[in-house]
Amino acid sequence: MPVTLEAIAKAAGFSVSTVSRALTNPDYPVNPATRQRIQEVARAMGYKPNLAARSLRTDQTNTIGIIADDILSPFVPPIIRGIQDYLKQYDYLSLIVNSDWDPDIEQDAINALISRPVDGIIFVESSHLARNESLQQSGKPYIFAHRLFGSTIQNSVVPDDHYGATLAVRHLVSLGHRRIAIINGREGWHSAERRYEGYQAELKAQGIEFDPALVQWGDWEYEGGYNAARALLDISPRPTAIFAANDLMALGTVCAIQDAGLRVPQDIAVVGYDNREFTRIVRPKITTVSMPVYEMGRTAAELLLKQIAEGRQALDEIKIKGQLFIRETCGADPSQQTPEGVDMATVTRRVLLRKDPDR
């Protein structure tokens, strides 16, 4: 039987309200001696406040909901980790639900979360449509982290794919390449379009003429990258570098090049995108632009908590920049890595883990 405020009140010889104030309201004027006594008793009895009761009163629960398409999607765990690390500073916890790309399941998830003691919701890689009646009606704030489809939307945090593509191309140009091919993602995907735009924009900025013959459309998968790369190898003159719009296709590209009897990076350089884990494991290690997953999570959490505190707002979409990670598929010296080119996720987490006194 859990310890209640009343039990403590009885044991300490005070009223329930004094106990409540002594324990949870540091600003309320309570006799220091009284406060201390009550705190001692509470600790001794192992008091744990019943948050259900508290939130029933205060209508605030220190819990948020996260709806993700699938916690097994590669980017989802680090986004969630970013969210959670930010929440932790404010003693918030997160309730996590998968929606499996299914609008019905997603609606169920929304309902399940709304009824529950939750102060707000973050949609992670969720296909959710902008308007949702029950969500709207609930009055609870919600944010989108890493939307995959659809147009720009308020209160969302997305990667700056245009900028990222720019980094990749600029790196290749800096190494002397001028015939730079692109293997793009699936049509209709937000990120595929932005990365393609970035590719073209940076070519232009570098004074290189855009050649449609060097453009291939892939499918985000290994196979698509492999096939697209094969097609690219038949062009003459051959491209000297290939920018694949994600790491899986970059890997397919590397294999296709090797299977054709050529070497990476000596004969053809390759840059990927996403900074997936395997890019550090395969041989040669893949140079790539990171998806700022952890930072997107943190930012989304920050936005949400702000809106929980200050009420719903209509904030413009926020773009988070990724970084270039120089590895082995371009032949560049890794020490050329810009100082920003550190995995922020690792850095931030290290800071959090240091147990700094501030928290």
Next chain:
Amino acid sequence: MPVTLEAIAKAAGFSVSTVSRALTNPDYPVNPATRQRIQEVARAMGYKPNLAARSLRTDQTNTIGIIADDILSPFVPPIIRGIQDYLKQYDYLSLIVNSDWDPDIEQDAINALISRPVDGIIFVESSHLARNESLQQSGKPYIFAHRLFGSTIQNSVVPDDHYGATLAVRHLVSLGHRRIAIINGREGWHSAERRYEGYQAELKAQGIEFDPALVQWGDWEYEGGYNAARALLDISPRPTAIFAANDLMALGTVCAIQDAGLRVPQDIAVVGYDNREFTRIVRPKITTVSMPVYEMGRTAAELLLKQIAEGRQALDEIKIKGQLFIRETCGADPSQQTPEGVDMATVTRRVLLRKDPDR
């Protein structure tokens, strides 16, 4: 302003208690006409029960807590997915917290969860010690999924590492190998010891004499696997097959063999352990034994829900068996794959995803 029972009662012309019974207690005798009317009104008004209020009354919350060392550890997301998929059938949700291998943080996490409306807790890969006073005192049931250290403990679900090692060795023997080396994990780790035992036991079962010269201790990492493999290559006669106690070391092993000018699997066969994602991506694809992550999650959830319903119990440790995934590092025909050798996680999820033709 959320819709309450009282609002519905007023709108439908009944008392709050009748509305409550009509909506949530199918067994209670309510006039069918009344019930239907109330349900209609509730739906029309968009009623969402306030779970905080309900749980304050019933002391039951349809929410569990999950404490994981780090949601970014490779096995954690699939274990969580297994838990969540099982919970879903019973309309349970999960609150997830990271403990970062720090006993203090873990204690905080336990406290945070206990105060909250949570019916039970699952520890995922948590270093948590068996006894915890506040947990004990809370009266809430808890289960361990995939404990990494320490001895056998009640109410825990772990992989059957002994059996898995057996599968690996048996596969190699079936392909004609008799000089089978092992690269083990770090000393002191539960799984390293069990896998080593399984290796020895299966050699014995196959009538092959155990040769201590063929044993190397690794560190679970790529580098350790690489170095251990190099050492193994210097032995004469050379082993014809190497069982690496995890996939990362298996990858290091493959690279070491190739760097020595030998071929995998023609000159030396390699089997890994864990069935990490990259084993399907690297070349050659790595034959491996799976960690039954998803199934461990499901089983842990099942156990927990059982204890929530029936009260705490002292159940013996449950061992879950993994499977052999035949790929390219042993030279075996993949069609030799036993019928059980399907990734259950994939199968189960496919069923869940059935609604979407694309996936």
Next chain:
DNA sequence: GTGAAAGCGCTAACAT
């Protein structure tokens, strides 16, 4: 079959 009323544990007026 339905309603009135009590109470889960907590916080926040409102007294004193």
Next chain:
DNA sequence: ATGTTAGCGCTTTCAC
């Protein structure tokens, strides 16, 4: 500085 009291939304006796 402390105590008394009301009430958050719900379920559940206990009446009728």
